[in-house]
Amino acid sequence: MSLEIVDSCVSCWACIDVCPSDAIFKADTQFKIDAKKCTECEGDYANTQCASICPIEETICDSEGVPINPLGSLTGIPPEKMNEIMLEIQSR
Amino acid sequence: MDLNVIDDSTPVASEDGCSSGSCGTTDDQMSHLPDNIKEKVQNHPCYSEEAHHYFARMHVAVAPACNIQCHYCNRKYDCSNESRPGVVSELLTPDQAVMKTKAVAANIPQMTVLGIAGPGDPLANPERTFETFRQLSEQAPDIKLCVSTNGLALPASVDELSKHNIDHVTITINTVDPEIGAQIYPWIYWNNRRIHGVKGAKILIEQQQKGLEMLTERGILVKVNSVMIPGVNDKHLEEVSRIVKSKGAFLHNVMPLISEPEHGTFYGVMGQRGPSPEELQNLQDACAGDMNMMRHCRQCRADAVGLLGEDRGDEFTIEKIEEMDIDYGKAMKVRAAVHAGIEEELAEKEVKKAKLVSSMDSAAQPLKEYRPMLMAVATSGQGLINQHFGHATEFLVYEASTKGIRFISHRKVDQYCIGNDTCGEKESALAGSIRALEGCEVVLCSKIGFEPWGLLEDAGIQPNGEYAMEPIDDSVQAVYQEMIANGTLDADEIKLDAVSA
Numbered sequence A: 001m002s003l004e005i006v007d008s009c010v011s012c013w014a015c016i017d018v019c020p021s022d023a024i025f026k027a028d029t030q031f032k033i034d035a036k037k038c039t040e041c042e043g044d045y046a047n048t049q050c051a052s053i054c055p056i057e058e059t060i061c062d063s064e065g066v067p068i069n070p071l072g073s074l075t076g077i078p079p080e081k082m083n084e085i086m087l088e089i090q091s092r
Numbered sequence B: 001m002d003l004n005v006i007d008d009s010t011p012v013a014s015e016d017g018c019s020s021g022s023c024g025t026t027d028d029q030m031s032h033l034p035d036n037i038k039e040k041v042q043n044h045p046c047y048s049e050e051a052h053h054y055f056a057r058m059h060v061a062v063a064p065a066c067n068i069q070c071h072y073c074n075r076k077y078d079c080s081n082e083s084r085p086g087v088v089s090e091l092l093t094p095d096q097a098v099m100k101t102k103a104v105a106a107n108i109p110q111m112t113v114l115g116i117a118g119p120g121d122p123l124a125n126p127e128r129t130f131e132t133f134r135q136l137s138e139q140a141p142d143i144k145l146c147v148s149t150n151g152l153a154l155p156a157s158v159d160e161l162s163k164h165n166i167d168h169v170t171i172t173i174n175t176v177d178p179e180i181g182a183q184i185y186p187w188i189y190w191n192n193r194r195i196h197g198v199k200g201a202k203i204l205i206e207q208q209q210k211g212l213e214m215l216t217e218r219g220i221l222v223k224v225n226s227v228m229i230p231g232v233n234d235k236h237l238e239e240v241s242r243i244v245k246s247k248g249a250f251l252h253n254v255m256p257l258i259s260e261p262e263h264g265t266f267y268g269v270m271g272q273r274g275p276s277p278e279e280l281q282n283l284q285d286a287c288a289g290d291m292n293m294m295r296h297c298r299q300c301r302a303d304a305v306g307l308l309g310e311d312r313g314d315e316f317t318i319e320k321i322e323e324m325d326i327d328y329g330k331a332m333k334v335r336a337a338v339h340a341g342i343e344e345e346l347a348e349k350e351v352k353k354a355k356l357v358s359s360m361d362s363a364a365q366p367l368k369e370y371r372p373m374l375m376a377v378a379t380s381g382q383g384l385i386n387q388h389f390g391h392a393t394e395f396l397v398y399e400a401s402t403k404g405i406r407f408i409s410h411r412k413v414d415q416y417c418i419g420n421d422t423c424g425e426k427e428s429a430l431a432g433s434i435r436a437l438e439g440c441e442v443v444l445c446s447k448i449g450f451e452p453w454g455l456l457e458d459a460g461i462q463p464n465g466e467y468a469m470e471p472i473d474d475s476v477q478a479v480y481q482e483m484i485a486n487g488t489l490d491a492d493e494i495k496l497d498a499v500s501a
């Protein structure tokens, strides 16, 4: 039972401080989760902490490899609305 | 005709109080502040336009993590070509940061203020931030400390902050309206949950306002920064200015959004534009009516080291610092002597300025009104025109009018990328300089090459090297008078009449 950080991680340091299990470490090019230490925050928090603060969509995945923050979930813009919103922003 | 010098941040001693020249100086704009705070501000290297030619500040990057997302920020900050505000390249541990600060302070005695501004939110990294402050308060008590924050964790940090040698806190407040906030902040991390949209923005705004009140209650100086985002909060910032002033912020600093696709920020990628220099200045003027505006704030790279627009950061990398042998006790004595010298020089300038104002008071008002105009100056400090046009990485912009000389802003030449071979499209430095000077009619510098001279003239900007090594205020004033005398400004009037007729 562990989450995983994939290579879209930008090494922003946000997740490392909020992990209750001390499971996150800085590797050469990105941050990683030690699968042996990760508890998926069970017993500590209702939500997985690293995935609640990570600013990059599709970077932290569950044990099945499914992103916890899918595309559009952090910007709040569903992919199909992207063009419309972009035009609106550009008209400002 | 005598022109007096108006200064937004340095009060001008004037016997009879409100003369035409000193009206609207810091004295009036800060009248709402308690005396102890007023005094702190007036002698402060960061807030006195005069003093910032002489003193320097630096930042150390010890705080990487952040607890919110702003649409103008890209959290990937290791691009070595970046020089956007808030973007830093070398992350330091608290011990390294203390070592670096002492090394810089010993080598650049003008460095008087140490800030922690990021690259994330300092208060979202409480251990690293406060460990740095604790050590510096102990080991280098002659350095003032400051911290910038988005405000989310501020109420929870106020007690800890007041334990250290904290001189001032900067809060970035872009709005007081959660609906607008949701267009700037897509989410926050709060009480161990991610909170999206209007709900998250509402919590952030509440914490910012509460933090501001708590700090001013404790007598800690608070400066408020706002990023001007056209079409989002530009119309709303005047109200923000009024509110933060009523809660005791002593300064409100409106900065332009800097947004390019290559920054990889949400706004950059989506094509949100930043304000034009004119839009920015109009808003700054509108807000200045309400309270003191800091116009000499440079959106410097967060870890820049040195005086006015120079960056000597390369001399103070961790490897180089480790080889330095710093005797800070000894350095403190040298620093004290240098500071005393600078203060003396500043005091002399004040006296001179006061004389100018009183001579202006007795002189008759100019018979004719001429339009104000903008002039840019290339300087490397000391309040002199002492920089080669081609070496300037930023220009100081002054407004000259029949009411006097007024400092308007810093214009950086390369706001985001120096455009070297590793970094895509290269724009010539010269084109960058000319673009930075938009709206200015004259540029004063110590020297200038033949090619830029011609190109500047083509762009409607008159280069002028006649005032090399002269004081900025006097020179800007002299050039404006010359322009009145030789009819340059008359010609415009005729043109304007013709248009309106």
Ligand code: SF4
Residues within 6 Å of the ligand: A002, A003, A018, A019, A020, A021, A022, A023, A024, A033, A037, A038, A039, A040, A041, A048, A049, A050, A051
């Ligand atoms: S899910 Fe929880 S325990 Fe696992 S790495 Fe993330 S924060 Fe740590």
Ligand code: SF4
Residues within 6 Å of the ligand: A005, A008, A009, A010, A011, A012, A013, A014, A015, A016, A031, A050, A053, A054, A055, A056, A059, A060
């Ligand atoms: S919060 Fe996300 S992007 Fe940042 S270091 Fe952790 S995994 Fe990487």
